[in-house]
Amino acid sequence: MFITDTIKYIGVNDRKVDLFEGQYKVPNGISYNSYVIMDEKIAVMDTADANFTHEWLDNLQNVLGSRKPDYLVIQHMEPDHAANIHTFAKAYPDAVIVSSAKAFSMMKNFFGTEYEDRRLVVKEGDTLPLGYHTLTFVTAPMVHWPEVIVTYDMTEKVLFSADGFGKFGALDTDEPWEDEARRYYIGIVGKYGAQVQHLLKKAAGLDISMICPLHGPVLKENLGHYLSLYNTWSSYQPEEEGILIAYTSIYGNTKKAVQKLAEKLAANGCPKVVVHDLARCDMSEAVSEAFRLSKLVLATTTYNAEIFPPMREFINHLTERNFQNRTVGLIENGGWAPLAAKVMRELLEKSSNLTFTDTTVKILSAMNDESAAQLDALAEELCREYLAQQDATANKNDLTALFNIGYGLYVVTSNDGKKDNGLIVNTVTQVTNTPNRIAVTINKESYSHHVIKQTGKMNINFLTEDAPFAVFEQFGFKSGRNTDKFAECEPLRSDNGLVFLPRYINSFMSLVVEQYIDLDTHGMFICSVTEARVLSDRPSMTYAYYHSNVKPKPETEGKKGYVCKICGYVYEGDVLPDDFICPLCKHGAADFEPIQ
Numbered sequence: 001m002f003i004t005d006t007i008k009y010i011g012v013n014d015r016k017v018d019l020f021e022g023q024y025k026v027p028n029g030i031s032y033n034s035y036v037i038m039d040e041k042i043a044v045m046d047t048a049d050a051n052f053t054h055e056w057l058d059n060l061q062n063v064l065g066s067r068k069p070d071y072l073v074i075q076h077m078e079p080d081h082a083a084n085i086h087t088f089a090k091a092y093p094d095a096v097i098v099s100s101a102k103a104f105s106m107m108k109n110f111f112g113t114e115y116e117d118r119r120l121v122v123k124e125g126d127t128l129p130l131g132y133h134t135l136t137f138v139t140a141p142m143v144h145w146p147e148v149i150v151t152y153d154m155t156e157k158v159l160f161s162a163d164g165f166g167k168f169g170a171l172d173t174d175e176p177w178e179d180e181a182r183r184y185y186i187g188i189v190g191k192y193g194a195q196v197q198h199l200l201k202k203a204a205g206l207d208i209s210m211i212c213p214l215h216g217p218v219l220k221e222n223l224g225h226y227l228s229l230y231n232t233w234s235s236y237q238p239e240e241e242g243i244l245i246a247y248t249s250i251y252g253n254t255k256k257a258v259q260k261l262a263e264k265l266a267a268n269g270c271p272k273v274v275v276h277d278l279a280r281c282d283m284s285e286a287v288s289e290a291f292r293l294s295k296l297v298l299a300t301t302t303y304n305a306e307i308f309p310p311m312r313e314f315i316n317h318l319t320e321r322n323f324q325n326r327t328v329g330l331i332e333n334g335g336w337a338p339l340a341a342k343v344m345r346e347l348l349e350k351s352s353n354l355t356f357t358d359t360t361v362k363i364l365s366a367m368n369d370e371s372a373a374q375l376d377a378l379a380e381e382l383c384r385e386y387l388a389q390q391d392a393t394a395n396k397n398d399l400t401a402l403f404n405i406g407y408g409l410y411v412v413t414s415n416d417g418k419k420d421n422g423l424i425v426n427t428v429t430q431v432t433n434t435p436n437r438i439a440v441t442i443n444k445e446s447y448s449h450h451v452i453k454q455t456g457k458m459n460i461n462f463l464t465e466d467a468p469f470a471v472f473e474q475f476g477f478k479s480g481r482n483t484d485k486f487a488e489c490e491p492l493r494s495d496n497g498l499v500f501l502p503r504y505i506n507s508f509m510s511l512v513v514e515q516y517i518d519l520d521t522h523g524m525f526i527c528s529v530t531e532a533r534v535l536s537d538r539p540s541m542t543y544a545y546y547h548s549n550v551k552p553k554p555e556t557e558g559k560k561g562y563v564c565k566i567c568g569y570v571y572e573g574d575v576l577p578d579d580f581i582c583p584l585c586k587h588g589a590a591d592f593e594p595i596q
Contacts, residue, residue, distance in 0.1 A: 003210070003218055004156050006132065008036045010044075010059035012052040013170035020168065024187055024284050028180075029170035032056075032080055033214045035160065036063050037153070040131025041070040043098075045151065045160050046214060047084035056084060057091065068092055071120075071128070073135070074099040075162040076148050077106040081214050086111045089118070096120050098128065100139065102147035122149065138202055140164070142195040144188060150199070157209040163188065164199070165226060166215030178229065181216065183288040185233050190291070190321035196234035198555075200227070201569075205583045228470075228488060236324045237468045238294035241502055242272030243382060246286055247299035247331075248279050248308040253366045254333045258299050260367075261331070261375055268383035269390050278310040287317045290326075294503065295382055299331035299361075302340045311340075312347070319350040325466055328354050329378050331361040338362055353466070355538075357381050385535035389492050389502070394533050396495065401507035401532040404462045405430050405438075408540045411461040411475050412440065413499045414451045420491060420499045421480035423448045424472055426543050428460055431526065438511055441524045447481040449523055456513040458525070459498045463541040467504035469550055477567065477584070495531050507534045554595075562592040570595070 001009035011033035020026045034056060035045040042064070048056035060069075069092055074082055077099075085107060089097065097119050099107075104114040104121065122128070128135040133155045140148040144163060151160040166188075167181035189196060211219040211226070219226055232239050243265055249255035258275060265273045272293065276286040290296055300311040328348065332340035341360050348354060359378040363371045380387075387393040405428055413422045427441035440460065442449040452458050463471065474485055491499040500508040511527035541550070554568035561572040569584045571592065580589045 003035060003212060004158070006038050007153075007156065007158060007212075008038065008063045009218070010034045010036055010056065010063055011171075012048050012055050012059070013172060014049065014052065015170055016051070021188070024168065024183070025282050026168045028168070028173040028175065030168055031171045031215055033212065033216075034059075034081075035212055036060065036069070037130060037133055037135075038063070039133050041129075042067060043071040043073055043128070043130055043133075043135065044069045044088070044095075045073050045212070046075055046081045047072070047088060049080045050083035053084050053087055057087070069095045070130075071095060072097050073128075073151060073160075074103055075150060075160065076145060076214065077103050077110070078145065078163075079110075082107075082110070089115065093118075098122055100147050100149050102141075103149075106147055127154075138199070140195070140199045142192050143199055144192050144195075152206055152208075157207050159203065159206065159208045159211050161211050161213045163214055164196070165211050165219060165230065166213040167217075169216065171217060177217065177219075177226075179288075182229075182233065182239075182292060183284050184215065185230070186288050186291050186321060187284050190233070193234040193236055193322055196230065200231055200234065201584070203227070204569075225488070231470055233291065235468050235470065236291075236322060237470065238326065238503070239292045240272065240294070241386075242274065242293040243270050243295040243297060244286070244289045244293045245273070245275045245297040245299060246278055246290065246311075246314055247275070247297075248277070248301065248311050249299075249333075250301055250303075250308070253363065254299050254301055254331070257331060257333075257361065257363055257367055257371070257375060258297075260372075261297065261299075261361075261379060264376065264379035265383060268379055269386035269393065270383055271386065278314050279308075283310075283314065283317065286314060287321070290318055290323065291321070295327040295329070297329040297331065297378075297382070298344050300333070300340050300344070302332065302334035302338050302343075305337075305339060307340045307343045311344070315344065315347045319347065323348075323351045324353045325468075326354055327357065327382070329357040329359065329361075329382055331363065331375075331378075333363040333365070335365050338364070388533045388535040389500075391495070396531045396533060398507075398532050398534045399436065399529070401462070401509055401534050402430055402433075402436065404507050404534075404540045406540060406542060407544075408542050409463050409467075409472075409546055411463060411471070411501060411505075412442065412448055412452075413459045413461065413501075414448050414455060414457070415498055416447075416451045416455075416480075419480075419484050420486045421448055421451060422461075422475045422485050422499070423480065424476040427522075436529045437514070438509065438527045438529060439524055440511070440527060441519065441522050443522055445521075447479050451480075452513065452525060453516065453523070457496055457498065458511050458513075458527070459494055459496070459500050460509045460511060461501045461505045462507045464504055464506050464536070464538040465541050465545055465549070466538060467541055467550070469552060471504055472546070472550070473567070473584070477587070494533075500533075506536045506538050506540060507532070556595045559595055561595055563595055565591050565593055 015029040032048040361374040510531035515526040517524040
């Protein structure tokens with residue numbers, strides 16, 4: 001298989017394996033990817049699983065022809081990628097093995113040698129010229145082992161990403177990338193979100209045209225989509241609005257309650273309801289769904305003064321992988337002394353930023369009028385924002401939304417007649433209450449200022465404290481003139497036809513411009529309120545909270561250079577070029593300051 005004219009694929013498909021890493025079901029198998037860079041010097045990228053030694057060596061030989069490899073680059077020491085190091089070393093005694101210092105220590109454990117006489121130890125930023133190609137090495141410790149490196153081919157702009165961006169499924173399987181890639185990521189790498197975030201920041205400074213992972217297909221198109229998903233997964237944010245109900249049931253009564261709840265959630269406008277019987281489903285699929293969706297309901301029985309074992313296992317899987325930033329509802333069942341809700345709460349204390357519903361449903365053996373009323377209350381509580389998002393059920397004149405105005409951060413949405421637009425503002429004020437008038441101040445340089453002056457209308461979305469930094473990157477670091485800021489989502493619309501955000505807001509208002517005041521660099525729009533909806537009671541995002549808890553702290557320790565005041569990107573060097581543009585937020589050199 002040709003990746004490019006000079007990069008060849010020599011990996012193998014494993015259709016025999018039933019459990020990857022002894023626990024993850026892989027009905028469509030898995031691939032063990034390996035690549036060869038053909039140049040003046042030849043570099044082999046990783047090996048393959050021990051069950052495919054001869055097939056892999058045959059693939060290598062077919063590509064090499066009469067030539068011999070000069071280097072074997074080992075990015076990751078798990079046996080499904082590194083098992084054939086010793087075999088390769090015997091077959092090609094003149095080849096140099098290239099890897100991190102930690103990887104060579106692991107080779108001693110696996111093969112009894114660190115290859116002292118034929119090794120090249122590389123660290124962050126080291127390069128390896130092959131002729132036409134030059135490889136640059138980037139350390140990626142704990143993504144998801146401590147020795148991991150990834151490799152960037154500066155010439156063809158290819159990132160060899162180790163286990164990053166991998167997925168379950170052999171390469172001859174025709175299936176969507178997202179589901180099996182998510183299950184792979186959450187199961188294998190999910191615990192190490194902070195480390196993945198660190199690696200993504202490094203990758204943001206690279207011009208990448210192709211990603212070659214160690215499992216799954218080579219990614220050549222729409223790379224922004226895959227990078228965005230990895231950013232969502234590694235920052236533990238919901239990928240999609242919806243509710244997973246994960247349950248266990250012994251005699252069917254808890255199952256009946258779950259089925260009724262699912263019906264009520266769907267009737268109340270929940271965009272997606274997924275139900276998993278934890279005693280029967282693929283556990284890794286249930287865990288993956290919990291990370292995909294924004295809300296979770298756990299329903300189980302009290303069992304031996306504890307909870308039913310599959311539920312405990314499920315929660316353990318969640319907390320091991322840093323499950324966070326979700327709303328959680330609980331349903332417990334018990335014959336005489338229900339304890340399940342208490343036990344589940346205690347287990348989930350290992351997770352951070354979970355919001356538990358006010359309603360907990362208690363079933364005493366079987367549903368009765370009291371528990372049925374609790375089920376209704378839980379459904380209404382979980383669906384409050386969904387009801388407010390729908391025209392048919394929304395209160396469109398809920399002026400308690402005014403109470404959410406403060407020195408906060410907001411997304412102003414507008415439309416230029418061709419596409420939707422949005423930007424971050426922090427200057428929204430109520431100026432009168434009879435009638436209600438709102439003042440919104442916007443920088444004249446922004447495209448939104450231009451659009452709103454022409455159209456005379458906007459929506460103000462009140463951000464909440466759970467809004468991730470990605471929201472500020474999307475609406476604060478890009479211009480709507482040349483970017484479709486809503487390309488990756490299906491927007492919701494208010495009566496004025498403008499977008500309101502489906503997540504991370506507690507309310508929004510639709511405004512009509514009544515007066516414009518020129519403030520030199522900014523323009524102030526004095527507006528009347530045509531629609532106001534409250535979606536939740538989550539706290540509003542204040543400017544102070546953003547700087548203390550959301551905006552990433554620049555990683556400047558031990559570094560010399562300059563740091564971007566907008567996004568925290570670090571430029572290492574004695575002199576910052578006057579024309580330098582931040583690769584993350586696209587701001588210029590004027591927004592950088594020296595590292596102190």
